[in-house]
Each structure stands twice: as C-alpha cells, then as structure tokens.
Amino acid sequence: MAIHEKSLIDVDRLLTHDNLVIDGVDVSGHWNTMITPRTLTDYDDSFEAKIQKIAGAENVHRCWQCGSCTNSCTMYAQNVNFNPRYWIYATRLGLKEEIIKDKDIIWQCVSCNKCTNICPKDVKPEGVMKALSHWLEEEGHTEETHSTTFDYEFWDQIAKRGRIEDSAVLKNFFAKTGQALAQDWLVEMVKRMMKHLPMTHLIHSALHAVFPPKTKSWGKTGDVLKAYVKEQKEAAHG
C-alpha cells in the first residue's frame, strides 16, 4: 500500500484508480491513490438561517460549543460518530457537506432530550437534530421516511374531504411503502371481527368504504389549506 496512514484519512477523500495517466505518464500501480484536500474553503452564510426556520432549531445560533450535548447523548454512547455538538457547529458555519456526510446517522436521535436539559445556552439540540433530519429528507438527501409518507396520505385525504377514511389511509400507506396489506395484526383484527360481528360498526365501515366521509360544506377549504401549506413551505425552504 502506497499510503500507510490510509486509516487516518476519511474514506471518502481517498480516490483510487486502477489505471492512472497524468500528463501522458502512466502512474498506475503504487501511485494510483489520490487524496482530495480536506481544507474548508468557504462558509454558506445562509444555511444557518434556513435550518432555523424549521421548528425546533430556532436557537441553534446560541451554541458556544461546550459539548454538553454530545457528552450527555444516548446515541453518542453507542456511536462516537453521532456528535450533536459537531453538527450544530457545521450548521452555524454552513458546512452543509459535513451534515450530508452524516445523513445516515443524524436521524438516529432517540429524542431522550438529555442534551436539551443539560444545554447551558438553551440551544435545544434535540430540536436541531430533528430539523436537520427534516432538511435532509426534504432536500432529497435521504429517502422519504414512512412517517412522512403516512403524513402525506393522511393530509391528502383531509385536503380532499375534510375527513379521513381509516381503511383507505392504511391501504394506501401500505401500498405506497411496499408493505403487504395482510399484516399480522390486521389479520387478527379481522378474525376477531368475524367472531364477534359488531354489526353497526361493520355497516359503517362498509358504507364509508363506498362513500368516503366528507365534512359538510367543505367546498374549497382544501384548496385554501393547500395553498397555505405551499406558501409556508416555500417561505421556509426558499
């Protein structure tokens, strides 16, 4: 190995080439490894403000990097790469790439809120973790979570009719997330229903399945709500 200290270098900065020709000189073999520079060359001045618009992260600018959050963190005890202090710093300076690099662990925050309770500057780090997770998802750096898919299904029905139809929410959620409708718990529930036959309930359910429930005089309320939500999102994410 050409570079003995490879373990000291971030894996994503190592570029290896099977065949490498530079200025007409074949440098394949021992010289096939390049390291991208680790120097930070700029700050994204608008990033902090963007994250602060997401609920929970309003106080991120207060952080003075004492590290109490990381010290108290349940997840940090499991994985030293889970470092709220560091992500808060990266957010403040707009080191977006640093956040994206950790997209697969930021969401692991278990919301125990030990960080929020211990923080001497009332930064509410737990809220920042949630905000960062949302940002990563909304910007498409991480896949849409099931919980977001569920929210959208729920919300779509509200916008259409002002009410939801439980069985439709379930059916569509399972379909969208590629899960089987015949979940164990659902099968069990249907079995018991067949056994006890709560007639009124079954009739209601059947009716609702055919004629989805709708709020009276819902009219254009759904469109107005949709326009408002769109406006809010645009204001938050530009």
Place this chain on the structure above:
Amino acid sequence: MSKDTVLIVGGGPAGLSAAAGVAAAGKKAVLVEKEDRLGGAPILSGYAKLVPSGEWAKDAIGRMVDGVESSSNVTVHKSNKVTKLDGDAGNFTATLSNGETVNAGSVVLATGFTHFDSINKPEWGFGTFPDVITTTQLEQMVGSGKIACPSDGRVPERVAILLCVGSRDRQIGREWCSKVCCTVSANLAMEVREMSPETQVFIYYMDIRTFGLYEDKYYWKSQEEFKVKYVKARIAEVTAASDGRLLVKGEDTLVKRPIVIPFDMVVHAVGMDPNEDNPEISNTFGVGLEKHGYIERAEHYTNTAGTTRKGVYSCGSAYGPESIDDSISQGSAAALRVLADMAG
C-alpha cells in the same frame, strides 16, 4: 506648600480620576500630559461607544476632562513630560520639559499603555493589505458612522475579527492576556451588525474571556441577538485572493480541518503593551518595572496603588492591561493614598 500638592502624570481615565479625587478633597493637583489634549487612549485613539456604559467616549471621557480642566484645584500642563524628579516622599521637585519645576508631596503615575503595533505580526497582513485594520481603526470607523472596506469603500459582506493579536503570544514576548479585547471585540461586532446588517461578523478565538458581567451582556448578546459567529481557530496567515478579497488561513480546531476562508475585511483585536516610554519613566521616577515591562506594583494589601518607591503611586493600565472603568476606580484609590499622605 508642596506637601499639599500632588503631581499626576498622564491625563487618561486613571489620571483624570486621580486629579478629580484630589481636587474634590480641596487639595491641589498638577496634571502633566505629554499629548496636546487630555483624555488618554479613548480620546486620542478615537474610541466609539465604551464598555459597559455604551456611552460615546467623547461624551463620557469628555465629562471627566471638563471636570478636571474647570477645577481651580488642578493645574494642567499639556504637551509636557517630567524630565527629572528630585527629593523624597513628602518633598519632591519635578522638572518639566518646558523648564518649569513643580513641588509636590507625592506623585501618581497614570502613564497608561501603548496599543500593540500589528506590524509586529506581519503574517496577519496588517500594513500589507489595506483591508486589514485594527480594533482602534474599527472604533474610528464606527465613530464615523459607516462600515466600509478601506481599499475601495465597499460594504463588507464578511468581516473577521482575530482575537489575541499581541496578547498571549510567546513568539513576540507578549505573555499576558490584554483583558478587554474579547469584550471590546464582541461590542464592536454588535456595532457592525447594527450599522450594516448585511455584514456577517466572525470572531476567531482561542478562548473567550468576557469576564464578570460582560459574559451575557457582550458574549451572549452578540451571539444570540446579533448572530455573530465564533470560530475556534488561531489564524496562521492572511493573504490576498485573486479577486481582491482576503483569505484567512488557519485550522478550525473544532472541525479539525484547515480553513482558507474569504473575507472582505480583517480586524486585529490588538492587545495592550506596556507604555513604550516605560524604560524612560522607570529611570525618571526611579520606579521598578515588573517582568512584562509594566510599572511594578507594591505589595497590594496594605500598600494599595504603591510602586517600588515611597511616595510614588500608580493606577490604571500603567500596572498592566486594565479596563477603563477599573482604571478610573484605581485613580480614585491612588487619590486616597495621596490624600492620606497629605493628612499624615
């Protein structure tokens, strides 16, 4: 009678306070100032709003100057130095550079400090790039009412304030903390953000030492209300980018990575050096200097405001880096010692 007169050297906050104290007790003070006006560093260097009062220096220190200049108990000699001091405690005779002699029972050295000259840290670009300035120049800029890059007058998008320039630096023999620069820098950062909201201010620090009640009033406030960003990095050098901006190079200690960040203006938070005249002052007045070059303080508990020579007192930043408010308090303490000597 000479015993009822005190000679005060230096017309800054400490000297003005000492003179005012002596005069208020109905005794005579002779104030000698080497510059052509009173007020000391806050006036001579054109400070803007003072910490912690928030009052303009020219108003706050101006009041002190007016009080002393209008007092019938104080005789002021501007553009003068003491060239010789004969006699002993209770009966000194000082010779001024204009040839006059002053008889005094005691002497107060309120001779202050000298701002660190950033030329001595050439790697940080002062004197090489016009957009690298010092905190005293930023004070003047705030006083003038407009934040602009000296090179072309544009409003800076980003300003970096580098702390500990001429302080806490063994390389250049400054092994002391200048005490006020963190607070002053936080204060200036807030002024800049207020005057020019589109300007982002970054403070590069090793530690933040906004002592005592300045913690929330300056450090927290600048961060929480004015969105000033604090970056833990000791800067290695300031160079020019091809587009005319400045490149601040160093290592971000918290990210553990090198940084080369573009800035429009870089401000050195200059420290407080011992008064450059201290060797001469030490000779003239026969007082010792401590190892950093400030006036040596006597045993403080029972010989408050004392020096190594009986009858010669000192106060303020002549002793070491000091805030304006504490210099004023120390001036009063020196006045009390002098008055006690007169009574005894």
